[in-house]
Amino acid sequence: MKALELRGVEKSFKKRRGEVVRALDSVSLTVGKGEVVGILGPNGSGKSTLVRVISTLVLPDKGEVEVFGVDATRHPKQVQRSMNRVSVEASFFKKLSAMENLLYGAKLYGVTSAEARPRIKEILDNIGFAQKRATEPMEHLSRGMQQKIALARALLTSPVLMLLDEPTTGLDPRSKKDVQAFIRRIREAHDSSILLCTHDMGEAEELCDRVGIMMDGKILALEESEELKRRYATNGRVPTMEETFMAATGYSVEEASAEGD
Amino acid sequence: MHNRxxxxxxxxxxxVWGYVQRNYFLTKRYFMWEVVWLTFTTVNAMSITFIGAGAAQRPGAEAINIQEYMTFLLIGALIWxxxxxxxxxxxxxxxxxxWExxxxxTFMSPTSRVTHLLGMGVYAVVYGIIRTAIVLGVAMLAFDLDLSEANYWAALVVLAVCSISLVGFGVVAAVMPLLSPEKGQQVTYIVSALLLLVSGVYYPINVLPEWMQVMAQFSPVTYALEGSRAALLGGVGLSQLWGSIWPLLVMGAVFxxxxxxxxxxxxxxxxRTGKLKRSG
Known part of the structure; x- marks a missing residue:
């Protein structure tokens, strides 16, 4: 049984003046148990919609989404128990402290404060987050620190499937490295399956078992990173991941992260 | 540790406790705003009560029991x-x-929507009772009102039963900010204003045009006010309040x-339409 399986998933949104945007176009992919799959794509390519569809926040128009063999559209509550998500915007109650936000998040999954507190301490130690700052309001913390708390919130619920939607976008290099190291540890220590959406080529190559390229709602390719690069080889020369991305999408790395939705 | x-x-x-505690944390964090709102509510209740005192100055005022009228208005202000x-x-x-x-x-957590709304409802009721008790205490100090006959217990039961249907109404209203965080909340004020208009908060409903009186029959606030005024002003017991309680029970079961x-x-x-996201 796969941790995640999507078959022919389609999703369109109607914009004002009747314009229809096809966010997902016959998307099919699988994530095996304990596997990390990366999806590279420019902003607006459909990565966030893909994550929202899997996390039951957006209903697909067509196709099937299965999490550990359970249909996520028909039985959302059942699949929600086994997954969690970290998105590019660390959404929290900004006036509440990191600890208050974490305790609240844990309770939504049936984890009491008494159970959560030692676990929070352990996670915060692991990610190098000073315990004393956990009592400060979220709005006093840097983006990097907020993102670490977002990862901690997801991990607190012991998910077996983690959906990471650009978790390092906009972070300073140090925070980025910390978060990436933490993702590596999650994978090793918790044997979680991870879907990582990003437009950071190095991150995808370094952290993922397989890497896909997404463009205009379609998955153009999804393979081990070396295989993927070889697919776009020219004159016997294997390109870098950046060159592979440019060849597949027509976007440069800068354009990929700058292009609006 | 594992909830499975x-x-x-x-x-x-x-x-449920998580939602209650979260709202408590938020109230604590915005404590000064709470003080501002409490002051506003208290001043508002007092100014409405003074309308009754002012009635004593009007021609024909001798026919009015001013103290009873002031208490009538204060109860309306408090219950509302x-x-x-x-x-x-x-x-x-x-x-x-x-907004946040x-x-x-919340929506991708495995707990049910009933739990989500129940948690918010429980907090709203507890918070509402505490605030109203404070306003009542201040009003009692400010005005020489006669509540010696009041049956507080019966009034509380009526309010508790009414709270259930109001939670139902509130959940309907909560759909608006769910779909439009920018303007949805303002739409809920229309529902609130309509309830205020037809429910007899500051006047008996028989002064309203007939069609509004029909609307009043479908407002839980109408029965809550009838019942609690009878309990607080007339000292009426629960058994005599059944006429106000059963419509509230039916409305709770429906709303x-x-x-x-x-x-x-x-x-x-x-x-379906992807309206839950703020960005990204």
Whole structure:
């Protein structure tokens, strides 16, 4: 049984003046148990919609989404128990402290404060987050620190499937490295399956078992990173991941992260 | 640690407590605003009560029992403040979650929507009771009102029963900020204003045009006011208040499932059209 399986998933949104945007176009992919799959794509390519569809926040128009063999559209509550998500915007109650936000998040999954507190301490130690700052309001913390708390919130619920939607976008290099190291540890220590959406080529190559390229709602390719690069080889020369991305999408790395939705 | 070992009901109860505690933390964090609002509500209740005192200056005032009229107005102001608070807290909390973007995390958690709305409802009721008790205490100090006959227990029961249907109403209203965090909350004020207009908060409903009196029959606030005024002004006991209580029970049985159903429709619409996200 796969941790995640999507078959022919389609999703369109109607914009004002009747314009229809096809966010997902016959998307099919699988994530095996304990596997990390990366999806590279420019902003607006459909990565966030893909994550929202899997996390039951957006209903697909067509196709099937299965999490550990359970249909996520028909039985959302059942699949929600086994997954969690970290998105590019660390959404929290900004006036509440990191600890208050974490305790609240844990309770939504049936984890009491008494159970959560030692676990929070352990996670915060692991990610190098000073315990004393956990009592400060979220709005006093840097983006990097907020993102670490977002990862901690997801991990607190012991998910077996983690959906990471650009978790390092906009972070300073140090925070980025910390978060990436933490993702590596999650994978090793918790044997979680991870879907990582990003437009950071190095991150995808370094952290993922397989890497896909997404463009205009379609998955153009999804393979081990070396295989993927070889697919776009020219004159016997294997390109870098950046060159592979440019060849597949027509976007440069800068354009990929700058292009609006 | 792992919740998969816990029975379903316990997981849901922990989540209810999570919602109550979250709202408590938020109230604590915005304590100064709470003081401002409490002051506003108290001053508002006092100015409405003074309308009764002013009536003593009008021609023909000798026919009016001024003290009774002032108490009538104060009870209206207090009950309305309590009931509208329940209504507002539910819709405001959803709006808050939409602004912060946390609604997506609430909706992707495995606990049920009933649990989510129950948690918010429980907090709204407890918070409303505490605030109303403070306003009542201040008003009692400010005015020489005769509540010696009051049956507080019976009034509390009427309010508690009414709170259930108001939670149902509030859940319906909460759909608006769910779909539009920018303007949805303002739409809920229309519902609130309509309830204020037809429910006899500051005047008996028989002064209203007939069609408004028909509307009043469908407002739980009408029965809450009738019952609590009878209990507080006339010292009427629970057995005599059945005429106010049974319509509230029926309305609670109708409005709560209706609220959940409407919220479910709103949630499904938001999920179909991708309206839950703030950005990204």
């Amino acid at each position: 070992l816990k029975p379903r009901w316990l997981v849901e109860m922990i989540a 403040s309590y009931l509208s608070m329940i209504f507002d807290i539910l819709s405001e909390t959803v709006q808050w979650e939409r 973007g946390t609604i997506e995390y 709560v499932p209706m609220g959940l159903f409407v919220f479910h429709l709103g949630e499904s619409y938001a999920k």
